[in-house]
Amino acid sequence: MANYLVTGAAGFIGSALARRLLDEGHQVASIDNLSTGFLDNLPAGTSFVEGDCADPAMYQKIPQHKYDAILHIAGQSSGEVSFDDPIYDIRTNAESTLLLLKFALTNGCRRFIFASTMSVYGVKPDIPIDEDQDCAPESFYGVAKLASEHYMRIYQQYGIDSTALRLFNVYGPGQNLKNLRQGMVSIFVAQMFEDAAIQVKGSADRYRDFIYIDDVVDAFVNSIDCRTAGSQVINVATGVRTSVGELLQVIVSKHDQAVEIGYSGSTSGDIHGIRAEVVKMREILGINNTLDLEQGITKMLDWVRAVHDRQA
Numbered sequence: 001m002a003n004y005l006v007t008g009a010a011g012f013i014g015s016a017l018a019r020r021l022l023d024e025g026h027q028v029a030s031i032d033n034l035s036t037g038f039l040d041n042l043p044a045g046t047s048f049v050e051g052d053c054a055d056p057a058m059y060q061k062i063p064q065h066k067y068d069a070i071l072h073i074a075g076q077s078s079g080e081v082s083f084d085d086p087i088y089d090i091r092t093n094a095e096s097t098l099l100l101l102k103f104a105l106t107n108g109c110r111r112f113i114f115a116s117t118m119s120v121y122g123v124k125p126d127i128p129i130d131e132d133q134d135c136a137p138e139s140f141y142g143v144a145k146l147a148s149e150h151y152m153r154i155y156q157q158y159g160i161d162s163t164a165l166r167l168f169n170v171y172g173p174g175q176n177l178k179n180l181r182q183g184m185v186s187i188f189v190a191q192m193f194e195d196a197a198i199q200v201k202g203s204a205d206r207y208r209d210f211i212y213i214d215d216v217v218d219a220f221v222n223s224i225d226c227r228t229a230g231s232q233v234i235n236v237a238t239g240v241r242t243s244v245g246e247l248l249q250v251i252v253s254k255h256d257q258a259v260e261i262g263y264s265g266s267t268s269g270d271i272h273g274i275r276a277e278v279v280k281m282r283e284i285l286g287i288n289n290t291l292d293l294e295q296g297i298t299k300m301l302d303w304v305r306a307v308h309d310r311q312a
Contacts, residue, residue, distance in 0.1 A: 003027045004224075005067045005109075007053050007100070008074030009046055010037030012175045012183075013115065013167075016217050017071060019043040024221075029063050032074060036179055053096035059103045069111035069224050070104050072097060078182035079119055079139035079269040086140040093144035094151070101155045101162075112152065112162040113223050116233065118209070118274055120146040120166060126207075126241075128277035131166070131233045139269030149233060161230040163223050168237035168276055172213030172296060173303035184244070185210065185297070188251055189304060197260040198252075204245035204263065207273035209237040212296040215287065222285040229284050237276035238290045250297050 004021055008014035009030035014037070018028045022045045029047040042048055051058040053074050075093040076082060082089040097114065104112050119142035120135045137143045152162040171185035180187050191198045219236045223229045252259045282288050291299075 001025050001027065002068040003029070003063075003065055005029050005031075005062065005070045006046075007031050007070075007072050007096075008037065009043070009048070010034055010039060010041045011073065012037075012041075013170060013213065013216060014073035015041040015043060016172075016174055016213050017073060017220050018046055020217050020221060022046065029067075031058050031062060036077070036176055036182070041174065052092070053100060054091040056099055059099065067104075067107055067109040069113060070100055070109055071113045071115075071220055071224075072100050073115045075115070075145075076141065077117075078179075079141045080181050080267045082139050082141035082144070083268040089140045090144045090147070093141065094147045097148035098151050101151060101160060104160050105155070105158055110159055110161050111224060112155075112160050113220060114148060114152060114162065114164045116149055116164040116166045117142065117145045118166055118168045118235070118237070118276065119269075120149070121274060123271050124274055126273060126275075128239060128275055129235075130277035131235055131280060138271055141269070153231075156231055163229045163231075164233040165219055165223065165236045166233055166276075167216060168209040168211055168235065168274070170211055170213060170216050172300050174213065175300070177304070184208065185247070185251070185300065188248065189300065192251065192255055192259050193304060193308065196257060197262065198248065200244065200248070200261065200263045201265045201267045202244070202263070202270060204248070205243055206270075207241050207243045207275065208247075209240060209275040210242055210247065210293055210296070211237050212291040212299075215290045218287055219281065219285055222287065226284060232280070232284065234280045234284060235276040235278055236281060237278055238292075239276055239278040240293070241273075241275040242293060243273075247293070250294055251301075254298060254301050
C-alpha cells in the first residue's frame, strides 16, 4: 500500500485516477477548490481538503505522512477560459505546481507526475507531433502549463523525479456536462441532450486526437513506478486524427433523435488541429492499445443516459 496525493480529485480526471488508486488498495489524499469539480465526484475513502493548490496554507491541512508520489491534476483546464483571467490561470496552473514541488521536497516525496497538455505545442503542421517539437502556446493556459514543465525540470536537480504527461483531448464518463467552455466532446454531448442541437465554434475540418479517460488513468498509474518515465515529457493520446465533423458524425449517429448542427464564430486560443506521435507512450508506459473513438463515445453516451434516468 502506498500514499498518494492526487490534486483535483473532485474533477473529471482526478476523480477517475483517485478511484483507481483506491481500488488498488492505496491511500489517497486530495486538494480541490471545487471551482469545476463536485463533492459527489470524490471517491469514497479519499482524505479531502477543500482549498486551492496555489494557497500555501493548504499544505498544512492535508495528512502529513510521507507521500510516495504526487499526481498534480488540479488546475484551470480551458484555453478559452484562460483569456478571461490570465492571472488566475497562471496561479492555478503554474504557481500551484511550484508550491507542490516545494512541498514534495520538504515531504521527502521524490516522484511527481503532472497533467500537462497538448496546448503547449501551439500551431503545428498536419503530421504526428512528437515531444521534441518546439513549443509556442497560443493560449495563457498553454503558457502556464509549459512553465510548470520547466519548473519541474529545475526541481530535478533537487532530486524530484518528475514526469509531464501532455494530455490530448480527454473524454468519457464523469466529464463535466455543465461546463460548456471546456472539453469538446462533453460540450457537444451536453448540447445534444439538452437542446437536440449542437452549436460548433469553428469549422468542421478542424481536427484533434481524442483519448478515453481509462487510457489516461492507465498513463498516470503506469508512470508512478516506471523508472524510465522520470525526467520525461510524454504525449498521452491515440495517434489518430479525427476531424470535428467526424466526431460529430459518431456522436449524432448514436443518439435516438434528430440533432441540428450549426457552425459559427471561433474560440480564443484555438488551433486548427493537432495529433500526437505516441511512440514514447507505448515504449515507456507500455500503453499499446487505446479504446477507439466509436467505443468510447458509446460508453460515454450510455453514462449520460444513465445520469438522465436517475435525475428523471
